[in-house]
Amino acid sequence: MSNAYDVIIIGSGPGGYVTAIRAAQLGLKTAIVEREHLGGICLNWGCIPTKALLRSAEILDHANHAKSYGLTLNGTMTADVKDVVARSRGVSARLNGGVAFLMKKNKIDVIWGEAKLTKPGEVVVGKMTKPVVEPQNPVPKGVKGEGTYTAKHIIVATGARPRALPGIEPDGKLIWTYFEAMKPDFMPKSLVVMGSGAIGIEFASFYRSMGVDVTVVELMANIMPVEDVEISTFARKQLEKRGLKIITEAKVSKVEKGANSITAHVETKDGKVQTITADRLISAVGVQGNIENLGLETLGVKTDRGCIVIDGYGKTNVPGLYAIGDVAGPPMLAHKAEHEGVICIEKIAGLPNVHPMDKAKIPGCTYCNxxxxxxxxxxxxxxxxxxxxxxxxxxxxxxxxxxxxxxxxxxxxxxxxxxxxxxxxxxxxxxxxxxxxxxxxxxxxxxxxxxxxxxxxxxxxxxxxxxxxxxxxxxxxxxxx
The missing domain is CATH 3.30.390.30 (FAD/NAD-linked reductase, C-terminal dimerisation domain)
Incomplete structure (x- = not known):
């Protein structure tokens, strides 16, 4: 099998795999390098499985208000955390397999391992390191792996990971990121959520529906700070009606760990500090691009605030090298990554009338209640x-x-x-x-x-x-x- 391609894409999240499919449709010999799991964070640990969790929460909410619909449920409606999580993981596994099918259908080579840029037009793939989280489906046998691969065009689509605040780093036990929050082995009785962006508010909403005592701490004056103030104010009132506690213009300045609980020190803008003891804390203070260990420095790739700098078509300052999706900067959304990838590959293929993406027309959605x-x-x-x-x-x-x-x-x-x-x-x-x-x-x-x-x-x-x-x-x- 030849190791030379027209296009190599590093990362198989929504941006990466969609770009690969479009490249194949345009007749380009295409490969995609993946170190953990097809579909990336969105499909395996983000957009999709969280929606499965929130659907379970929605059904439970409706069941708990059955009387208002003229219905009487015989027996008590309760949530089994293991079954709720198992359903969510099953949804992800099904879609992970679907991406593998699409790669095969479009004759896209999947190269398993850790990619590194060594010089323009070349990617060296090393052994798969232990993944951050275990993949849903095992890596197929007999596929491409370690080796040196070349391509006229290389697209970096390595996504992002949870941002950690110094001194409040997630430990996987008491301080969670979305990885742990998505697959709890027990349902905590109380929870502090640090950050009220889409990730924080969605988890706060889910756990509240599950009966957890939830407190959200937000640095800005309004929850979901990117939203229109009138809308976020309305949402806050509805969330508080559901029993969420929300503290704005405040920060978690320190977290003390107990044997099986945390105590968060919450400092408000006037300097006052209150302590909140809870079973767990979810750190949802944003994400940062995966730009490390790719060899970007060797090639002299320009970066800014943890993201790769690109033009309107995904081009970096290095000829033949491109970036799309979260690693190329905000808004860090799956649908932005997909569209950005299509623009990038269509420009590479020389299609006429390819226009840069208008970020003012990218929708944002938060799936709380x-x-x-x-x-x-x-x-x-x-x-x-x-x-x-x-x-x-x-x-x-x-x-x-x-x-x-x-x-x-x-x-x-x-x-x-x-x-x-x-x-x-x-x-x-x-x-x-x-x-x-x-x-x-x-x-x-x-x-x-x-x-x-x-x-x-x-x-x-x-x-x-x-x-x-x-x-x-x-x-x-x-x-x-």
Whole structure:
């Protein structure tokens, strides 16, 4: 078997494996190097298995409120942590196998081992080191491994890992990252979550549904700091109604470890310190790119704040070397990585009309209860830019489908440029908004104005009707409020 390729991709997460498939479709001889498990963190330890956990939590929440739907459950509904985790791991294992099938179907060579860049156009693959976490499926026998491989184009897609704060480093027992939080061998009675970004809030929501006493500590003034303040404020109230304790403008300054518990010292902005004792602490203070031990320094690859610097097409400052996904900087989202990879490989292949990615049109989703989703500018950002704007809002409480579902707490907010009518931002909180947001993403990509949205017929009764009502409200024409 030849070790020469048109394209070698280092890392098989969503960005890596999707890029490999697109490369193969374009007729490029392609290989992908993986050191742990196909599908990367997202499929094995992130996006997918957490959604499986949250689905179990959602079912439990509904069951606990069965009476409000006119239903009586015979017996007590309880969560078996081993079965909940087993279902989540099974979902990941199934999809991991699916990626292996796609590699075989598209005739992409999978090279197992640790990749290192030794010179332009060359990758040396060493032995597989002990993985951070055990792979879901074993590495197949008789596949490529150690050796020297060459390619005209090499794409780094090595992803990211949990960021650790000095003095509060995860230990796998008392201080967890998302790895341990995703597969607990017991259900703690109490938990401190450090950080309220998507990862922190999703785990806080899951564990609260499981009956755990959860306290979230956030450094910024609002939870989910990247979201529109009005939306995050609404979400906070709903989370607190569910029993979550939330402390903002505070930091965990120190953690004392007991035999089977932790005591977190929480310092607020006025310098006051309170202590919270809990069974476990989840560190969810962000992620950092996996740029170490790749040989980037040897090649003189430019990096910034722990990420590889690229142009709009994934090119680094070294000819023939590219980077995509989390390792290439924020937003660190799977769908951003996939799209970035497709742009990169289509540019390499010389396709016409390949455009750089517009990061302002990348949606963000948080799958807590209630869900949060957004795209584009927040109201504050729009005003910072000096934009003259119109803002529309619509409440779930006025929507027939939401009321019928028993999910009438939520809102949709739209932001338009007053001069042009361009939709520049959309923000949602409530049931299923992570499925609704794509409608506004499509609209923004088509450079839709309020006029097109007002003339769009939304089906009734649906949650999506609220999207149109929010648009109408921005222009003083709301019909059902």
């Amino acid at each position: 209630p869900q949060v989703a957004s795209v584009g500018l927040t109201e504050a950002k729009a005003k910072e830019q000096g934009r003259d704007i119109r803002v529309g809002r619509y409440s779930f409480a006025a929507n027939g489908k939401a009321i019928a579902l028993g999910e009438d707490q939520g809102m949709i907010k739209t932001i338009f440029d007053k001069k042009t009518g361009e939709l520049i931002g959309a923000h949602m909180v409530g049931a299923e908004v992570t499925e609704l947001i794509q409608g506004f993403v499509v609209a923004m990509n088509l450079e839709t104005t309020e006029e097109e949205l007002m003339h769009t017929i939304f089906p009734h009764p649906t949650l999506s009707e609220m999207m149109k009502e929010s648009v109408l409200d921005a222009y003083g024409r709301v019909l059902n409020a």
